[in-house]
Amino acid sequence: MSTSFATHRVAYRRARPVRAWWRDVAGLTAWLSVLFVVALWVSGRGLQDLGSPAGFLTSAGRLTGLLSADLLLLQVLLMARIPWVERSYGQDELARRHRLTGFTSITLLAAHVVLISLGYAMTDRSGLLGEVWLLVTTYAGMLLATAGTAALVMVAVTSVRAARRRLRYESWHLLHLYAYLGAGLALPHQLWTGADFTASPVATAFWWTAYGAAAGAVLVFRLGLPVWLNARHRLVVDQVVREGPGVVSVYLRGRQLERLPVAAGQFFIWRFRSGPGWTRGKPFSLSAAPDGHRLRITAKDLGPGSRRLARLRPGTRALFEGPYGRLTGTVRKGRKLAMFASGIGITPLRALLADLPHRPGEAVLFHRAGRPADLLFRRELEDLAERRGIRIHYLLGRRSRDRASWLPANYAPVPDHQVLRHLVPDIADHDVYVCGPDAWTEAVLACARRAGVPADRVHSERFGW
Template structure:
């Protein structure tokens, strides 16, 4: 039963207290979270076992050096551990991707990445200060001695430079100025950083080899990370590409600047893909094949056939219209968890903006629901910009979907992340966004809500849905941004 009422001007909003459903995936999510925390505890335990804690205890005037060095070792070890977890997080391990989704993983990636780099910097400062205090030398002189005389330190310096480069280019201000391709290429330097840091960890980092347990732990972590990257980022995509031999079947214009590409291949029914998911695609046309682009399926997978629909927004997406039948395709994926698996309720509402309609259209085809239990709210700039309008109207008629097309200019996007953000998702002229959403779907709190579109707009719709009582486990989102 609805529990609490809140007033949003002209509408009264009911907030549900319906219990969260505990699914096996939740259990696995907790288990993975606990394992991640355990690795950090293991690293701290190994440091304690190696005498790290004793070095922190004050032991006369000469204790500053060992204390600082010990803290330096701890920060270095945790930083190295987080870096390996980071590699595992982004290895695109299917079960991890399915459990957490791209958005959550990307947020963790940022948090763990910046924490690791900060700890690495603290490690460098503390170790240098500690060694300088012990040797009674100046800090810069000690830093030079460390780099010039300790084995593996020159490579560690290069590793530091690579990781700082990745961190700086990932800061929002810098990232916004870079093309996706440049940012992505620079980001690969993180792997270089991880690799170049290993020699100094083995040759000078006593904690790595201080006991058989420490040696086993670190080699296991390195082996797991390497295997995950090789297996899931290279092996699995290569296997799927070779196994399914996908090719372009034909290309159809869907509207201004929008084309659908139909793809065929071998044994496509064995490809574990669901409506709502996306692949990273490379079309072997000669131009631009080195850059993979993510496109979602725009139709539920059919026997022996898949469809994607692409809006021309830049160099490579504009080339899609010129694809010839028979063009070979390299794929990575499927990825994304905007799928039927996330469903919690019998009623469902889909909210799309622009080309973000693609995965939602596929889901509306695949999901089971009773007539009247599914709603699609679709905003676009003008009437001509509604991709699949005819298809959607036919689907709506056939399956009893409540379809709302909202044409109109964007509201002021500058305010999308401001205090009134939840009022701005609707196009200009539709008034308060929460009131509109409530008018369109009065019982939204009882629905699963799937949202897809650009980032700022999605933040706004999600806030409006939450204000109407939709719980986090009922909200399923896919951003079309990197």
């Protein structure tokens, strides 16, 4: 059973509220970079060179190469953990955009290779394979670019869903780091032989700035900031508590935790120095609101990363990256709250219920599990409900197999949105927070839309990879 968190929390440094214009600025900057790249191509006789077949292929190859390079840098920036970007979009949406940008970039890169090779072969009146060999072996930086392309192709192949299902998260994450190597190896070729990179001072300044921004963001936010926070707070395992079958909570203590800029609902990437494999990071949400003294994470045995938590010993050093995630009170629009949790998805919502201000009767929790024994934090939640006037609806048993529903099968005769309106008549006035498996979350989101909840009041974050 859980060890209770302090009822009276000390003041701690909260994450800054999300500003709506942060998202707009980030998105506008990305689109402007793409338009600027096209403008550079036009200014470099991109349109004039389309007149002949060889010129068309070469010019189109230049454009696809420029766009591929720009999207590759945007891809790096999307996952550089830039705090204001991450809090504006959330890691799940950034991951989706990163994936789309990455596949588009590698497709344009393949088109660049094919078009340039065909264009040069047609100009030189040589065979295609011979021209490719000549390009790779004689042009400055091309051997490095070829190695970089191979690294990027490997990352793209292992990111296809069918391949990802065969890999552990830790293995996939390690392979994914080769994208940085690919981007770095491509740089010499672009700066030494890419005419569009050196054709004008404006082009040179743009590309050096773009590469510098991408490299700087990675160095500062993915490396420098975590190193500084870990040195400052020095987290260690304080206690490991078994919560239920295959579920454990880890309590962590450290220095100056009241100064850690974290909010209830966020997660960290954790590494515990407890033996072989400790360098592989794993994301776990806080399962209790920060109290300035300790942090708590809770995980279910879903693989090697989460399984090793049960074997941790007090005093084990914990290294972390974060906090990340936008499933917090900063996105809240009103006072009333409706929380929907399934399985281990209760962890961030339990923290939010304890942290977010509301009056008695203004918060409701739907807690989904297959059986009563699988209801995590039941005693804690019922204590919270009694103290703060929270209504709890337990959703136990199998779900219907005949339709995509978030409700148990015994609700099947009635449409989901009608059940929701019956249980919470003013659901449209609530901020809806959802956390659970993807299919279940989709069912809840669809139900909330049909029940009339405005889109800006629905908040969810996926943790699948």
